[in-house]
Amino acid sequence: MAVVSKNIPAPDLVPVKRALLSVSDKTALVEFAKKLAGKGVELISTGGTSKALAEAGLPVRDVSEVTGFPEIMDGRVKTLHPAVHGGLLAIRDDAEHAEAMKTHNIAPFDLVVVNLYPFEDVVQKGGDYAAVVENIDIGGPAMVRASAKNHAYVTIVTDPSDYDAVIDALEANEGAMPYALRKQFAAKAFSRTATYDAAIANWFASTLEIESPQWRAFGGKLDSVMRYGENPHQQAGFYKTAEQRSGVSTARQLQGKQLSYNNINDTDAAFELVSEFDPKRTSAVAIIKHANPCGVAEGSSIVEAYKSALACDPVSAFGGIVALNQTLNAEAAEEIVKIFTEVIIAPDATEEAQAIVAAKKNLRLLVTGGLADPRTPGLAIKTVAGGLLVQSRDNLVVDDLDLKVVTKRTPTEQELADLKFAFRVAKHVKSNAIVYAKDGATVGVGAGQMSRVDSARIAARKAIDAAEAAGLVEPLTKGCVVASDAFFPFADGLLSAIEAGATAVIQPGGSMRDDEVIAAADEHGIAMVMTGARHFRH
Template identity: 65%
Template sequence: MSDLRPIRRALFSVSDKTGLVEFARFLAERDVEILSTGGTCKALRDAGLTVVEVADYTGFPEMLDGRVKTLHPKVHGGLLGIRGNAEHEAAMAEHGINPIDLLVVNLYPFEATVAKGADYDTTIENIDIGGPAMIRAASKNHDSVAVVVDVEDYQRVMEEMTAHAGATTLGLRKHLAATAYARTGAYDAAISQWFARELGDTFPRRVVVAGQLKQSLRYGENPHQQAAFYVTGDQRPGIATARQLQGKELSYNNLNDTDAAFELAAEFEAPTVAIIKHANPCGVASGPDIVSAYKAALACDPVSAFGGIIAINRKLDGATAEEICKLFTEVVIAPEADEAAVAAFASKKNLRLLVTGGMPDPTSAGMTLRAVSGGYLFQNKDNGRVSLDELKVVTKRAPTEQEVKDLLFAFRVCKHVKSNAIIYVKDGCTVGIGAGQMSRVDSSRIAAWKSQEAATAAGQAQPPGTIGSVVASDAFFPFADGLLAAAAAGATAIIQPGGSMRDAEVIAAADEKGLAMVFTGMRHFRH
């Protein structure tokens, strides 16, 4: 038996009218009868198409402010009736139910309504009931019925009907059904997440993760891994909202690193540049302008910056772009880029330039997710910040005004460095970064060593930048050795969470070295 099913009757009920008239006209030209609901029906009739309104077909008017219009046996029977089943066909004939071979539905714009900040009642009214019910019915009966929920699939249906004398194949109908169930699943996920937020239920009993494919990737972290990029519909500026103005296709690692870089650059109000390599910063600096900030960030570790990601929290200008062109860079991301910057990058064909249209709010609420065997780990995004009045001076010497500024800068950077993290900062610029070590003292030493290497690479005769710097630690010093390593590198002040059993020992070591030290009471592990 052939799996081809001719389309003789179609039901349209859409909120997104993109491509609607062209698709319906294609069907009408092939003698397909078109049923439709209120607004869709009007749009089709206005285009000169002959349409049977669902209310006329069922004999029941739309009622309850449009809440009830397609919830009727003549609709659902037409979608669910099994073709070739004598009992089903007899029941359909007895009750005047005509088979519906194609369902075209896209749902009330619930997600967009939430994104606009609509009030509670408006949001509730944008929860579609009839649409998901019809979609699920048609999808279940995909052996006979084709269901389209995305305007992108109109073309696929038209191509198949053209190739098969007005019929669709079972293969296509299966793909459409899978897409349809994913759509209703994502829709219900958005509704449940909205309810949870309204109720203040951070971790509800059940949680659903939904996304829409934005980009298939060549591979994942390594060539033997498959990968793709899905977006959630969150309008937070970043890689999900970015437009790529030029350059090669973005890879999995590009996307991961670019996200890390942009979130870090967003932490600062002053013009700031963050340079990232393998999801860790190798240089971060604020300055009076972007080009100054870029030069200072690059100076922290110019060797690691090669082939890195550069994030900027201001409009990218031509002068900064020209400086960036001197270095091999994978990705540059900024909220905007002026014409001079775009022109400067034109010769760098492989460099990816992304513009996001804005900066994310680093203090906004959100969730992070990580897959583990058999499940997921959810947590609140680390949007914690420490202000000046929250610092607790624990040493005999209090930090100077400049040291305080650098300490706060360093602690913000620290939040974005893999633990164990040690950050040396001087004059609003990182001068040494130690990341991802099993021992905190090793991070202290590595950061100092890299600062010395950077000074050597620059051909400087003066000591490394750690001399006269401040140090941030993402967690407390369990022993004094990490602090002493920082002091040996020339640091003068320390910022750390505190809370170790040996705090007194660490404070005494700081006093002995003449260091100023402040506790934050907040830890910034990043694994």
Template identity: 70%
Template sequence: MSVEANATPLPDRVPVRRALLSVFDKTGLVPFATGLAELGVELVSTGGTFRALSAAGLKVRDVAELTGFPEIMDGRVKTLHPSVHGGLLAIRDDADHAAAMAAHGIEGIDLLAVNLYPFAETLAGGADRATIVENIDIGGPAMIRAGAKNHGYVTVLVDPADYGSVLEELRQDAGHTTLSLRKRLAMQAFGATAIYDAAVAKWFAADIGDMPAIRSFTGTLSETLRYGENPHQSAGFYKTGERRPGVATARQLQGKALSYNNINDTDAAFELVAEFDPAKSAAVAIIKHANPCGVAEGTSLVEAYRKALACDPVSAFGGIVALNRRLDRQAAEAIVEVFTEVIIAPEADDDAIAVVAAKKNLRLLITGGLPDRSAPGLTVKSVAGGLLVQTRDNGVVDDLDLTVVTKRAPSATELEDLKFAFRVAKHVKSNAIVYVRDGATVGIGAGQMSRVDSARIAARKAEDAAEAAGLAEPLTRGSAVASDAFFPFADGLLSAVAAGATAVIQPGGSMRDDEVIRAADENGIAMVMTGMRHFRH
């Protein structure tokens, strides 16, 4: 026997004599119900579940027979009845509960299998409001919570994946379930209703279009990770159900399990490469520690990869490679020449998969698509005692009205590189400076406390890359440069000028904008302002 906090003893072994089955997802339903029937369990069911079991030749009672009340209001009311909830909530060893059951003809329900209306799927399918509302389940969550609360006596299943283990325990123990099993299933049951209710609340919040007074965040454990950012930290990967293509939705074709840092970096890489339209150009992003160390466009993936790698070949070692197009053999052969942790792409050719397969530890993730760079969404960060929540940075430079603020306007080529640089800067830790030339990053400065330091670091990296490539001068000569936020002083701009930049894109908005613009004009630099900042902390 186990004793709970209220000192009420709970039995370890409980017989299952009657089961109520009411499921939307009928995966495994008939074999499970057949197994229960073979153990002598009486089956009670509702609506479509009742019809499916009857069609399979199983003896099953309609829940209306149990309640003495018909299903009404298009199925909105069918299980919300004392005969159902009394049967689920009654404490079998309590004399008063037993007397109430006898007085009102309530039969105990020992096992409950319920899964809910597909609210999230209906929402994702673009249904109208009335259809979405009708897919908010009421009776299902009420029964699940009732049965899970009374887990001392009731076995509750919300996932068809558990049917087999429950049947196995029943068969091994003469039709009984153990308290440890019922507790585990009750935990899953409350988790399932929490996720469901959170999804409904999230829909209302999005519909209202504001930050609600109460907000729920839930996820389902996808896998327990070996450790977190460091070996002394435990970690798990939870999926929220959001259908945005990326690491959470991808199929891993090969390679060892992803680590915490792999998942974080792969997400950063794929979100960045999605800034580039695959219909216009092939694009590759190489990420290290959540920052890009090389991004490039090309007529082919292999061209884009080699241009991206040239930006910082040292940092690319052990990095993440993200592509905006289907991985082909040529690109795969180039990528595997350098030690790489993860490749993520929308699709992959069979030849490319075979090339990657030769590197047994290299992970290959296929997403089936690219995330929509302009789609709304939320980002969440934990702080002591709370959560910081904001809308996703879905600003797109192509949609902005760029203002030329200098005497010289950028050339068409400079303008394309400026836009490229600003797309990348959006995904670089602040303070961010990004140099671009001919559709490829040639220097990236990230995460510094001052913007001038970021500009200098990016220029120095460009010098190192030029030396490694045997070039006479760094590719920042004649480049376009982006800053994720305004230049507070002219010094950051002047550092970019010293590196050889000829055009600058920045949000503007500094008290010293006039000083910065004047410095640009004095150096013959073209400058455009976006009016949009891209801080990324």
């Protein structure tokens, strides 16, 4: 049954005479409390917060004095009491509420300062089950929600970064808080508790391996407001979640202008791709444009890998994102800055490399401190009208798949290495995806086409264009291998790849016409390997 509002108008200004402070994050707490006390505000506090204020010499009453009941059960129960929540929820201009407060000796709280137990931090740091559960805050969210609901009278502050705004408002309004600001803080408070509860729910789902919980919630904290989204007429912001996965969200930006919406999207795609390559085994570089690779290569060094990646499609690489799986050094930096590049992302960068990149003041340089483990489970989320599509991250790695040769000819050792390389890249190409590769480098990429045969032809065309730009007699697809992200529904796509010069192919298999496709491969003397797993990417 819905509660009917009494339609009592909220006052514009509420004098702040009494404050309740209970915080886990004590950043700037003492300084803030001193300013409140200096304005004659009575300070009520709990546990560690009360101790911190008392040690700073501030006059503070413990909440147990207000409730007449001590903190019990290791502090689990201290604020869940009518003397607290009555003071938070009372509608002061309601005669019945006022009478209840008088009868039960309940005093109102005008300002509530609460931030929550560090649940997300404990999860990120790998806390065990008991430690994580113990850091699920109960009293904190209850006080936040109660105060936010009653923002007509109560100011709720959940973020230390808002302390200055509170003091400024009190000074501007002779010790009172305006209604407009109380509403803003209430909105922020509900966003915080929603995000907090979402983190808890998702941790439980992950821990208990509940693949599709009946209710799903996701939350993040605003990191930056974008100038615009994919297009100038779209608004956008970047929110960070509790997941600590090395990449664009955890990277330090050493230089360059603010990342745009498209920069973040493309940089994430680039780093996820290059993280497929073990830096202890090989140097690897991926060049991304519009979330698709226009060149990927392994090499004996980062600079050699970059040159090979660039050779695949030097035209598309202009204005692209460059991702490295090893430290950016001076030699590689000198090559990368020769053409216009939006972002460089790498695990680290030498001082010499940073100095070279610094000459391009708008070029963003990000360092992550590590790679993203391609095998780590996680969630991928996409919005649709009226809903969310949620799936597990595509964490299949070609090295872990059971590869089967299905043709008369077996691939050579070099072909097999290139097939694995190509399939690793195809995982990160928009479907339908075709990747031609040779000697550990892409030589043609076809992405996002409605038919697989079109992707094969586009990739071949790009190889021809790259050869002409490099002054080569024939494209590098001659003698290459080819990877397809999903099965060939007909032999035509394979025949296009063979026409381009492919001598071996890797694909998932599973088509009703697999026999027809295999027969075409045998007829042309090429080797075919099936993975049994596809990598659709829409």
